[in-house]
Amino acid sequence: MKEILQQQRAEGFPALYGSDIMIHLPIREAVLNDIVRVTAMRKGSIGPIKGLSIQLQSNNRLSIPLEISQFPLPRQGRIEAVLAPFIDFQKDPRLLLMLTPSGWLGMLIKLALPFVASDKKSIELSGNNLFFDLKAILVKAGATEYLPYIHSIGVRTEAGLLTLELHLHIQEKLT
Numbered sequence: 001m002k003e004i005l006q007q008q009r010a011e012g013f014p015a016l017y018g019s020d021i022m023i024h025l026p027i028r029e030a031v032l033n034d035i036v037r038v039t040a041m042r043k044g045s046i047g048p049i050k051g052l053s054i055q056l057q058s059n060n061r062l063s064i065p066l067e068i069s070q071f072p073l074p075r076q077g078r079i080e081a082v083l084a085p086f087i088d089f090q091k092d093p094r095l096l097l098m099l100t101p102s103g104w105l106g107m108l109i110k111l112a113l114p115f116v117a118s119d120k121k122s123i124e125l126s127g128n129n130l131f132f133d134l135k136a137i138l139v140k141a142g143a144t145e146y147l148p149y150i151h152s153i154g155v156r157t158e159a160g161l162l163t164l165e166l167h168l169h170i171q172e173k174l175t
Contacts, residue, residue: 009145016170020151023166029056032162056157060085081130087153093135095155099128 008015033053055063060083067076084096122136135147154165 013149013170019168019170021166021168021170023164023168025164025166027162027164029054029160029162032056056160056162058158060155060157062157083155083157085155087134087155089134089150089152093150094124094131094133095153097130097132099130 036052036054053065055065057063062081062083064079064081065076066078080100082098082100084098087093087095122133122140124131124133134153138144138147149168149170151167151169153167154163156163156165
């Protein structure tokens with residue numbers, strides 16, 4: 001079976017040409033925060049920020065409480081944000097996070113984001129909009145071969161849960 005799957009993969013999945021595949025992927029808040037923590041530790045990209053976590057709320061809202069170490073004034077802040085509900089991956093593969101910084105520290109953190117982001121090619125701040133280029137992130141992760149198959153991604157949150165609705169379309173192999 002493994003050999004058949006490897007051969008299909010090497011040939012661009014010809015047995016699946018014309019297929020539309022819908023994937024419902026629920027991600028619990030604890031798992032999402034584990035991913036954030038491991039990624040931040042690996043990249044060393046959070047600098048003086050302590051306790052980085054994401055709190056998922058309903059209606060695509062999330063809250064990011066932050067604590068800054070090595071800061072002489074009040075050190076706690078929060079960024080409230082809303083996730084865009086849909087990504088048309090082939091037209092614009094960016095995940096949009098609309099930020100609403102809370103308090104002066106939240107505003108300071110928003111202003112500092114462009115300077116502390118470790119990967120300027122995959123993260124862009126424009127006004128209150130933070131864009132994550134998922135295509136660039138997947139390329140960096142070594143998943144380039146799967147990019148042509150990703151059609152769209154639906155994004156939905158409720159308290160403690162992020163749900164991704166992936167729509168894959170397998171067309172004839174691109175050469």
